[in-house]
Amino acid sequence: xxxxxxxFHTPRNxxxxxxxxxxxxxxALLVENxxxxxxxxYLEVRAQYPEADVRDMRDGVLLPGFxxxxxxxxxxxxxxGIGYSLLDWLENIxxxxxxxxxHPSYARAVAQEFxxxxxxxxTTAALVFGAHFAGATAELFEQAQASGLRIVSGxxxxxxxxxPALYQTPEEAYKESAALIRRFHGAGRLLYAVxxxxxxxASEAILEVCATLLAENPGVRFQTHxxxxxxxxxxxxxxxxxxxxxxxxxxxFGLAQRRSVFAHNVHPxxxxxxxxxxxxxxxxxxxxxxxxxxxGFFPLQRHVQAGVRxxxxxxxxxxxxxxxxKEGLLAYLTQRLAPSPVTLNAAHxxxxxxxxxxxxxxxxxxxxxxxxxxxxDFVYLRPPETSxxxxxxxxxxxxxxxxxxxxxxxxxxxxxxxxVEGNPVFQAA
Numbered sequence: 001x002x003x004x005x006x007x008f009h010t011p012r013n014x015x016x017x018x019x020x021x022x023x024x025x026x027x028a029l030l031v032e033n034x035x036x037x038x039x040x041x042y043l044e045v046r047a048q049y050p051e052a053d054v055r056d057m058r059d060g061v062l063l064p065g066f067x068x069x070x071x072x073x074x075x076x077x078x079x080x081g082i083g084y085s086l087l088d089w090l091e092n093i094x095x096x097x098x099x100x101x102x103h104p105s106y107a108r109a110v111a112q113e114f115x116x117x118x119x120x121x122x123t124t125a126a127l128v129f130g131a132h133f134a135g136a137t138a139e140l141f142e143q144a145q146a147s148g149l150r151i152v153s154g155x156x157x158x159x160x161x162x163x164p165a166l167y168q169t170p171e172e173a174y175k176e177s178a179a180l181i182r183r184f185h186g187a188g189r190l191l192y193a194v195x196x197x198x199x200x201x202a203s204e205a206i207l208e209v210c211a212t213l214l215a216e217n218p219g220v221r222f223q224t225h226x227x228x229x230x231x232x233x234x235x236x237x238x239x240x241x242x243x244x245x246x247x248x249x250x251x252x253f254g255l256a257q258r259r260s261v262f263a264h265n266v267h268p269x270x271x272x273x274x275x276x277x278x279x280x281x282x283x284x285x286x287x288x289x290x291x292x293x294x295x296g297f298f299p300l301q302r303h304v305q306a307g308v309r310x311x312x313x314x315x316x317x318x319x320x321x322x323x324x325x326k327e328g329l330l331a332y333l334t335q336r337l338a339p340s341p342v343t344l345n346a347a348h349x350x351x352x353x354x355x356x357x358x359x360x361x362x363x364x365x366x367x368x369x370x371x372x373x374x375x376x377d378f379v380y381l382r383p384p385e386t387s388x389x390x391x392x393x394x395x396x397x398x399x400x401x402x403x404x405x406x407x408x409x410x411x412x413x414x415x416x417x418x419x420v421e422g423n424p425v426f427q428a429a
Contacts, residue, residue, distance in 0.1 A: 001422070002049065003029040004042050005057035005380070008403050009064050010351040011369040015304050021347035023399040029062055031376040034421030039370040060382030060416060061393075061406065063350065064369050065124025066324035067357025070223070070263040070284030070313025072129040073114045073140050073153070074098045074107075078317035086229040086293045089318065090162075098132060099165045107136035111143040118149060119418045119426035121322040122379035125150035127223055127261055127284070127313070127361050129195055132156045132166040134176040141184040148425040150377070152221055152361055154193040155180055157210065158201035161235075170205040174212065181217050189420070191361075193221035193261075198228075199236045199249045211253040221259045221362060224250070227272070228264035229295045245269035247276065256281045259362045263313060264289075265303075266296040273306035282309040282360035285352070287330040289315035297338040300331075304342075311356035324353045328407045346403035375421050381406065382416035389414060 007027030014020035028045035030038035030052060038045045046054070074097065081093035101107045118126055130137035130153045137155045144151040157173045158166055168176065177194065185192035194213045196202040202210075202224075214222060227233055227246050236246055243249045246269065250256050260281040265272075276283065285298050303310050312327050313319075319327070328349035335342045358368025367377045383389040389409040393402060406414075418426040 001031050002045060002052045002054045003031065003057055003062060004054055005029075005060055005062045006399070006402070007039065007062045007370065008350060008399070009039070009369040010347055010355050011371050013355075014345070014347040014351050020351060021400070021403075023403075025399055026058070027062070029370060029376070029378070031422040034376055034423070036370050036372050036374050036376050038372060057380060057382075060380050061402075063122070063379050063381065064354040065367065065377035065379055065418065065420065066122045066353050067311065067361060067368060068118070068123050068126040068314050068324060069261060069282070069311040069357045069360045070286055071126050071316045073111065074101050074129075074131045074136070075317030076110050076114050076117065079321065081317070082292060084293065085231065086295060086318070087231055089293055094317065095163045095166065099163055101131040101136035102133050102165065104135050104139060107131060107133070107139040108143065111140045114140070115143055115147040115149060116426075117322045119147065120415060121324065121412055122381070122415050122418050123149075123322065123324055124377040124379070124418060124420050124425070125357065125361060125363065125367060126152070127193060127221070128153035129223070130155050132158065132168070134180060137180060138183070141180070141190055144190060145188055148189070148420050148423065150189040150363070150367070150420065152191040152193050154195035154223070156195050156197050157206050158197045159203050159206050161201045162197070170209050173206055174209045177209070177213050178216075181213070181220060185217065185220055191221060192217070193223045196224050198225035198232070199240065199246065200232060207249070207253040207255065210255055214255070214257070221261070222255055222257060223261045223263070224255075226250070226262040226265055227267045227269075229293070230267060233267060245272055247272045251275070261360050263315065264295065264298075266290055266298055268299065268302070273302055273308050277307040280309070282311065284313035284315075284360065285310045285331065286313045286315035286319055286327075287334045288320040288327055289318035291330065291334060292320055293318050297334060299340065300335055300338070300342050301340045309356070309359060310352075311360040312352045323411065325407050325410050328353050332407070346400050346407060349407050350403060377420050379415060380417040380419075381410055381414045383410065383414045387413065
């Protein structure tokens with residue numbers, strides 16, 4: 001099947017390559033057996049494959065499926081808790097909500113809400129913090145299998161400085177995590193990520209469990225938080241007085257690796273970025289959450305200069321919603337005002353919402369752009385007739401301007417269809 005539409009993707013990194021963005025105003029995406037068989041100008045692809053069926057989608061735009069590099073499944077119903085700093089927000093809004101996931105029926109209902117929200121916003125893959133309860137985390141995986149989305153997640157581990165109902169002993173943490181890995185890692189489109197909440201709530205014994213799980217299960221991912229707020233950093237320093245900085249806590253246990261993702265990193269200490277680059281770990285940049293919780297400006301320029309990989313995350317529910325397009329716009333806006341300002345362009349935003357996320361999840365050889373051989377994960381945007389974006393699409397502007405307008409104006413009303421391996425996981429009513 002040839003899908004005919006305007007097509008945008010970033011098979012290269014625009015922070016390094018000026019020609020990273022590829023645009024086909026009258027484009028063709030040939031999908032065969034769930035993979036990209038060709039991507040290019042429609043007339044050229046059509047000439048190569050004259051027998052292929054054609055689906056005319058020229059009323060809209062095809063983009064690679066969005067990849068969310070940091071999001072919390074148990075925080076869907078915690079969205080909208082404004083006016084707090086990070087630790088106050090956890091205490092007053094989030095942790096009481098997460099305790100409810102000890103009830104399987106509650107967890108199942110929220111898992112369904114969560115996955116539908118991802119798909120309806122054009123997100124086809126996500127790195128997800130599970131729940132503190134093994135049963136609730138299993139519910140997420142089971143519902144994800146039914147949804148068709150690509151989900152990387154894991155049981156959240158903690159044994160201090162949270163509500164006691166959320167704690168596990170190190171023995172429980174190991175046993176429950178290992179069982180979930182055996183059951184779900186590599187099952188269909190699911191992958192497992194070892195997930196200590198953050199060093200503030202994870203003792204040395206819990207971090208040792210994380211190291212053991214990674215050593216025993218090659219291919220699993222690792223995710224946690226780091227350097228999100230000044231108060232948090234000070235608290236971690238008091239708990240780990242022998243560590244030179246926040247990253248050193250994780251390094252001591254061998255947790256900073258190629259498949260590790262550290263969320264936020266708003267306040268890196270001197271030397272941390274260079275060490276992150278050396279171990280090739282990735283960072284999840286969450287502009288909406290950083291602003292909503294008053295955590296600070298992400299030092300994007302420093303990450304680029306140090307060679308640290310980073311991608312966008314919505315951080316539901318510290319963030320403001322599931323929309324990766326909105327997250328891209330907020331990245332642009334906040335970086336314009338940051339102490340070391342950076343002017344991002346449309347190619348940067350598309351890359352951070354797609355290809356960079358695939359790289360952070362360790363799926364760069366499978367998804368993130370329309371390179372031939374990758375899975376055909378895509379989102380079809382078709383703005384309503386009366387929308388401002390429709391008016392922009394009809395005006396004689398450059399493709400780059402159109403892509404910028406998509407990040408500026410497109411909301412969920414523009415998401416017509418979300419597909420994984422060419423098959424719909426969401427279709428607008």
